[in-house]
Amino acid sequence: MAGNSSIETGTGRKLFSALVFIFGTAATLGTVLGFFGATWWGFDRLADLRLPFLVILVATAVVYGFVFRRALSALFLLAAVANAVLLAPMWLSAQPAVASSDSIRVVSLDTGGSSENRRAIIDWINQEEADVALLHRTSGDWATTLDDSDAPYRIVTTPVASEATGQPLILVRHNATVSPLPPAPGSDLTVRVVNETSTLTVIGLSVRSPSSASVADDRIERFTALNSAVLAMEGPIVITGNLEASRWSHAFKLLAEGLTNSEDGFGYAATWPPYDWPIVGSYTGLPLDHAIYAGAITVPYRRVGPSLGPTHRPLLFDVSPSQ
Secondary structure (H helix, E strand, C coil): CHHHHHHHHHHHHHHHHHHHHHHHHHHHHHHHHHHHCCCCHHHHHHHHHHHHHHHHHHHHHHHHHHCCCHHHHHHHHHHHHHHHHHHCHHHHCCCCCECCCCCEEEEEEECCCCCCCHHHHHHHHHHCCCCEEEEEEECCCHHHHHHHHCCCEEEECCCCCCCCCCEEEEEEECCCEEEEECCCCCCCEEEEEECCCCEEEEEEEECCCCCCHHHHHHHHHHHHHHHHHHHHCCCCEEEEEECCCCCCCHHHHHHHCCCEECCCCCCCCCCECCCCECCCEHHHCECCEEEEEECCEEEEEEEECCCCCCCCCCEEEEEEEEC
């Protein structure tokens, strides 16, 4: 009996070691391949998983360090450090200093084409007192829902680019003015927002999730064109929307080159999927919705909103003059 117990214990130990090895090796490989997103869109998708890879690698490094082979534990730990370095600016960096309390509050939400929960979305935007809300890929009768809600907003129509992946909608608070502009190359729409004290050009877009080379290439073309257009424009300018990419992806870097990322200093805030797991909360998701900007402005306040029905959570941020 004792011999059988020893065999079972040895078999269980080997099986556990194999599972830990598989998870650690997969996370290490994903960490490395994520740096080669320019070569294939599939590798670029792996770059979005920096936080999950970090968690897996730390866990496997600890297990191997105390139970199995320390040499392999060092390899897993090295890969974990690589991910940690990429994640660090989300906590350790900071936005430019604020020059005044003047601000424009913006909400960006990819509704995913869902016609449900329109009232909940409008009520939340009103509760947060946003000056302008960009709702991407909308459907359904938003005008009637807005009238029934008595929220102090109006719908503003603006030219929409032919490459837009759905019908965007702009809600504007009554004390703000929005002037439609021709869509910037690569964007869905472009508007100028003016409230009592501030002026801001807001560029909105929502792209399809890259599931093939052609879709990924289309996204790259749009991001490259939009980056060039924004760098040639006079600020202040904000690009916001669902980019289907994290800040670590090759595609995102093409769009954000020369611009400031509003994520810096606000920590990890996932926008997809909309639900939280117990204890770890939104840390299980991916930060795919963004606000990046150019000009003498800063983002003193930024957060991800609650689940309102669509597959993405809303992104809310304030834009103020910078020093």
